[in-house]
Amino acid sequence: xxxxxxxxxxxxxxxxxxxxxxxxxxxxxxxxxxxxxxxxxxxxxxxxxxxxxxxxxxxxxxxxxxxxxxxxxxxxxxxxxxxxxxxxxxxxxxxxxxxxxxxxxxxxxxxxxxxxxxxxxxxxxxxxxxxxxxxxxxxxxxxxxxxxxxxxxxxxxxxxxxxxxxxxxxxxxxxxxxxxxxxxxxxxxxxxxxxxxxxxxxxxxxxxxxxxxxxxxxxxxxxxxxxxxxxxxxxxxxxxxxxxxxxxxxxxxxxxxxxxxxxxxxxxxxxxxxxxxxxxxxxxxxxxxxxxxxxxxxxxxxxxxxxxxxxxxxxxxxxxxxxxxxxxxxxxxxxxxxxxxxxxxxxxxxxxxxxxxxxxxxxxxxxxxxx
Numbered sequence: 001x002x003x004x005x006x007x008x009x010x011x012x013x014x015x016x017x018x019x020x021x022x023x024x025x026x027x028x029x030x031x032x033x034x035x036x037x038x039x040x041x042x043x044x045x046x047x048x049x050x051x052x053x054x055x056x057x058x059x060x061x062x063x064x065x066x067x068x069x070x071x072x073x074x075x076x077x078x079x080x081x082x083x084x085x086x087x088x089x090x091x092x093x094x095x096x097x098x099x100x101x102x103x104x105x106x107x108x109x110x111x112x113x114x115x116x117x118x119x120x121x122x123x124x125x126x127x128x129x130x131x132x133x134x135x136x137x138x139x140x141x142x143x144x145x146x147x148x149x150x151x152x153x154x155x156x157x158x159x160x161x162x163x164x165x166x167x168x169x170x171x172x173x174x175x176x177x178x179x180x181x182x183x184x185x186x187x188x189x190x191x192x193x194x195x196x197x198x199x200x201x202x203x204x205x206x207x208x209x210x211x212x213x214x215x216x217x218x219x220x221x222x223x224x225x226x227x228x229x230x231x232x233x234x235x236x237x238x239x240x241x242x243x244x245x246x247x248x249x250x251x252x253x254x255x256x257x258x259x260x261x262x263x264x265x266x267x268x269x270x271x272x273x274x275x276x277x278x279x280x281x282x283x284x285x286x287x288x289x290x291x292x293x294x295x296x297x298x299x300x301x302x303x304x305x306x307x308x309x310x311x312x313x314x315x316x317x318x319x320x321x322x323x324x325x326x327x328x329x330x331x332x333x334x335x336x337x338x339x340x341x342x343x344x345x346x347x348x349x350x351x352x353x354x355x356x357x358x359x360x361x362x363x364x365x366x367x368x369x370x371x
Contacts, residue, residue: 037131156222193284225257294326
């Protein structure tokens with residue numbers, strides 16, 4: 001997720017406490033589908049103070065709830081008393097149809113179709129909310145043995161959390177179209193900085209290249225987009241060529257990425273839940289700002305970029321427009337979808353994934369036609 005808008009979401013209450021780090025390793029071994037970690041990012045006694053975009057009452061677990069965590073009740077839409085649209089599809093349920101309504105928030109209505117939406121794991125079962133010192137790759141159970149290439153998904157979360165709907169749902173969406181993908185659980189503030197997250201992504205690329213054939217791409221959402229674009233700066237690096245003989249990855253997909261990292265250095269706009277712990281160490285996130293905005297050191301592989309004109313956290317004119325200008329100036333192939341997809345954090349909504357899949361297929365990702 002982005003930065004500036006998060007500050008508006010903060011509510012008064014006790015400061016969040018991160019779990020104390022155990023013995024930390026400079027470069028922990030990155031595993032593919034390791035055993036589930038039982039250690040959360042935040043001690044359970046402080047979960048009540050987590051931001052709503054991580055708690056996600058309305059999307060986690062098996063019980064239907066509203067954004068505030070109230071249980072929903074099943075009712076029949078009578079077409080007269082209830083005038084609210086479905087909160088997910090924004091369509092008015094037909095009279096006589098079954099709906100779910102929050103008794104305490106009567107405007108929270110879910111139609112019968114959206115009530116069957118796939119659910120995210122409970123917070124206590126979410127692998128992206130656990131293992132603070134254990135970066136890893138998470139894969140799907142889809143059988144894609146004939147698929148060429150792999151996409152590494154980097155969820156956003158302001159470098160403080162990892163947003164679940166930008167992780168496995170993206171993997172499963174690509175798998176349904178024959179493209180192999182994995183989610184990177186990378187290390188976060190306040191224990192770690194940008195260099196640690198970059199090392200996790202480098203290790204992920206190495207593991208994927210060793211495990212699977214074909215090209216490698218990275219797909220980053222919001223802060224994850226900043227991470228992906230930051231590693232992409234090493235595309236023309238002499239050090240990279242000496243170490244591996246090839247660029248970090250062959251293509252990148254940036255979805256509402258935070259290209260200009262200056263907000264992370266602004267105490268009014270950084271949006272950290274644990275401000276006192278995160279803000280002092282967030283300076284590392286500004287290290288590559290000049291290069292990312294097209295200055296000296298800019299480099300990138302072929303790029304597919306998605307931005308929303310209604311995004312107030314990472315407005316295109318300050319982020320993706322400037323990045324595209326740098327791509328164009330350096331003749332890097334790119335595709336740029338810029339339209340109203342809604343506010344920051346729209347995830348897979350809006351239909352952009354279909355164009356993205358076609359773009360990836362043209363670059364050698366996916367199953368051969370006819371298989």
